[in-house]
Amino acid sequence: MVDMKDPIRDELIRELRNFRRGSGYPDSTRLTGLFYLTEILGNGVPERAFEELERLYERHGQDPLTPVGAFFYLSGWEIGLDSVDQRRVRYHETYYADISTAWRRAERGIKDLTTLIRDRDETSRPWAVVSLFQSGDKFQPFLDFNLGYESFQKPGVFMNGDQVPVDFHVHGETGTKTRYTSRIILPESPLDLTAEFGESMATLRVLWNMPVWPVWRVMSWTAEPRIMTVMRTFRERAIDVSLQWWGHTPAAGTELERDHGVWAQRQRGMELQRQEK
Structure with a gap:
């Protein structure tokens, strides 16, 4: 199995461990120098970030026998003390656990807490744009992908339920050394003209398994005003896009609108693809 890597997640783990080492009762000053915790939880404001940490404690960390609760306990919530070692001893004495139990639980809690915090970050994550042209x-x-230093897997693409083989290679994004892009141009396909009102004329599903969920966007150029573009996203890193017929008469036998400007835009995208290669 591929070990999925996410550098920001790694930094959050490191910063939570540093936070745990602080002395006394935790407050916002303990976030000094902890960039990712402060940015993601508080938009750069330590006091706001600490308030969010307190909310996470209230929701997930009040039971010291749980992994997240053990992390907050060893960080000094409710007990203070001068060092994390003193808090480990207090945990051992209070909960009759082996001296190493609190540490093991807290390490698991750090990973659980990192997942909760990482999912809040709306900026430092991969994104994908699904563009549809109809005439x-x-x-x-067209599929456009943009990612940072995260490890990645090739996306799975399905058109009308059938998987489509794709060539997925990333290129350095112009003007930056930290982002990479990839464009996939899928073949031109016929619409299902047997569709009746509210039924799909074409469906597209993209699965992209990344270490952190991607941001999805849809851009649709449809010449026919009776065709509606419908999008649905999934937490399991997937998106469905369909073109649905919303005419009161069946699509079969109906002359669908054409727009040569749509194809001009499509041809421009294909030309950009050739230039990248």
Whole structure:
């Protein structure tokens, strides 16, 4: 199995361990120098970030026998003390646990807490754009991916339920050394003209398994006003996009609008793809 890596997650783990080492009762000053915790939880404001940590404690960390609770206990919540070692001894004496139990639980709690915090970060994450072009009885999707230093797997692409083989290679993004891009141009395909009102004429699903969930965007150019673009996202790192027929008469036998400007935009995208190669 591939070990999925996320540098920001690694930094959060390191910063939570540093936070745990502080003396006394925790407060916002203990976040000094902990960049990612402060940015993600408090938008750069330590006091706001500490308030969010307190909310996480109230929701997930009040039982010291749980992994997250053990982390907050060893960080000094409710007990203070001068060092994390003193808090480990107090945990041992209070809960009749082996001297190493608190540490093992807290390490698991750090990973659990990191997952909760990382999911809040809306900026430092991969993103993908699904573009759909429709003119007449045909449509064509473009897929654009942008990612940082995260490890990644090739996306899975399904058109009308059938998996489509894709060539996924990333390139350095122009003007930055920290982001990478990839574009996939899928083949032009016919719409299902047997669709009736509210039924799909075409469906596209993209699965992209990343160490942190991606941000999805959809851009749709449809010449036919009776075609609606419908999007649905999933927490398991997937998106469904469909073109649905919303005409009161069946699509079969209906002359669908064409827009040569749509194809001009599509051709421009294909030209950009050739230039990247």
